[in-house]
Amino acid sequence: MAALRLPQHLADAAHVDSGEAHLKFELLEEIDGAVGDTERQVERAIQALRAYDAAGARDPRVRRLLLEVAVEAVWRLVVQHEANDLTDHSSLIERFAIPSEVLARIGSLH
Numbered sequence: 001m002a003a004l005r006l007p008q009h010l011a012d013a014a015h016v017d018s019g020e021a022h023l024k025f026e027l028l029e030e031i032d033g034a035v036g037d038t039e040r041q042v043e044r045a046i047q048a049l050r051a052y053d054a055a056g057a058r059d060p061r062v063r064r065l066l067l068e069v070a071v072e073a074v075w076r077l078v079v080q081h082e083a084n085d086l087t088d089h090s091s092l093i094e095r096f097a098i099p100s101e102v103l104a105r106i107g108s109l110h
Helices: 020-054 060-083 090-096
Strands: none
Touching: 020 060, 020 090, 060 090
């Protein structure tokens, strides 16, 4: 399970007798699963972009598509982290070695 900080609206003390603790646990599992899926998508997208560049391919349409896929995946991960009150993304950038070219396009319209 990835390290997540419980959103503040869910961080109240658990009331085991009401079933609230069970519901919160299930919600955290769902959040963790979604973040994990997005993290794997980021890894694959950045790896595909780097592999394309390393192969020396020169088709700008293909590279633009790979870049857009990477930007979209990173954008979703950033949004998920911010939804969990994690606003410092430096660890994400370092962990996934996100290229500056991808970071510069986050949030831009296609």
